[in-house]
Amino acid sequence: MMEHAQEALFRPVRAGNAFEETVERLMQAIRLGVVAPGERLPSERDLATRLGVSRVTVREAIRSLQENNYVESRRGRYGGTFVNDVIPKSAPGKEFGDIHDALTLRKVLETGAAETAAGRSLGPAERRGLRARLEEASTASLVEYRRKDSRLHLAIAEATGSASVTAAVADSRMRVNELLDTIPLLEPNLTHSNAQHERIIASILDGDPAGARLAMAEHLDGTASLLRGFLV
Amino acid sequence: MMEHAQEALFRPVRAGNAFEETVERLMQAIRLGVVAPGERLPSERDLATRLGVSRVTVREAIRSLQENNYVESRRGRYGGTFVNDVIPKSAPGKEFGDIHDALTLRKVLETGAAETAAGRSLGPAERRGLRARLEEASTASLVEYRRKDSRLHLAIAEATGSASVTAAVADSRMRVNELLDTIPLLEPNLTHSNAQHERIIASILDGDPAGARLAMAEHLDGTASLLRGFLV
DNA sequence: CTCCAAAGGTATGTCTGCGAGCCATTGGCC
DNA sequence: GGCCAATGGCTCGCAGACATACCTTTGGAG
Incomplete structure (x- = not known):
């Protein structure tokens, strides 16, 4: 067994x-x-x-x-x-194993989603949607950033054309966001994130799976190490 | 919205x-x-x-x-x-959308799992486990092949060290196996699969993430096109 | 001004699932 | 040979969830 x-x-x-x-x-x-x-x-x-x-x-x-x-x-x-406009709450007290588990699943899902999305021929509506989410995220203020960021990542998952992938990414993001809510979000992180977002979306729209995967991996590694640093 | x-x-x-x-x-x-x-x-x-x-x-x-x-x-x-030794049942009647959805999620999860597993430093027990599952799959008869194959793929998922990834792969495989049960399993497919399994495991054990991902992707694409061919 | 469609608010009877306890069976250990 | 621990087999009352029906509020259409 x-x-x-x-x-x-x-x-x-x-x-x-x-x-x-x-x-x-x-x-x-x-x-x-x-x-x-x-x-x-x-x-x-x-x-x-x-x-x-x-x-x-x-x-x-x-x-x-x-x-x-x-x-x-x-x-x-x-x-x-x-x-409402509120954003109450934050939930502390995660174990290291949980963090590793959540981050591993996220990386598997989201790098795969980016690569898959880049490998599909997207319709005009999808392309427009991705650009719109990118724009929203890049102009978001600190308080609304997490939400706009999630919408962008969800839009990428949707662009795979698989509802199961979208659902899995949504679940995964919830777990990771819970962790992210416990650490500070700083302006430099945000600027850096936006640059990475642009690379990811550009690769997807250009139909470059390998580039999309790589860009997404680097993007995720950034917040991952931030998290591991703050929480361990 | x-x-x-x-x-x-x-x-x-x-x-x-x-x-x-x-x-x-x-x-x-x-x-x-x-x-x-x-x-x-x-x-x-x-x-x-x-x-x-x-x-x-x-x-x-x-x-x-x-x-x-x-x-x-x-x-x-x-x-x-x-x-028991039995293997009753088979469930027909899937729609094309379901098939695409299931195969997309599987590819995202399993290629990601292979890459992640190859990027970790595995303990002796894990390495032995992977080799054992590979051996089991390669010597399996036609009737027990699907089960042994699943065990091997699950072992790879486990090697990521993430319980969530393992659970997600298990769910995904169940969905795909349901589809696979409706098409014939032939000796040549099996031989081909075994060769691919060896490449995948070798890449993981050698710590070659890119190779593991590629080998897994090719492996999955094989059964995916088989499925799309038989079921559409 | 009246009507009414669509939304939230409320009440009730049924059924599923749970917890907890007890019974029946079996095979190894002393 | 007797004990007993661990397993499957069984029952009963309670709490959660459900389906269904009906009531209340609201604002636009006619």
């Missing part, structure tokens, strides 16, 4: 109860900037269908987000649940 | 009910060869703890495996649930 592989295969089947996982998902959408401040979440009924949970559970999750000031709800037609 | 990213983020929160997901996991362990025919699964109490479900649910899952002749249970001390 492969004792080690068992640990991976016999991991818990569910990360938490339906309520917790629903909160997690909504938080992802907000923190990764998929639904920006001021924008509206899909309706409760819609979310219930898409997430595969009951509306009651969705409401409980939204309730908990309201209590933590992430969102506000308004009734009536053209009402809904709207994302 | 990034309409497309929402599809990934607002995907169903749980793949199925606890029972179904538990069956799925045990099937993974059996079909990927992590618990080989004749070997014993962990005890019900142990599985319940590790999988994070109640023992009742574990028992229902095992019951369903018994009914499909995958396993047999024996009572008493030194009893347990043992894996």
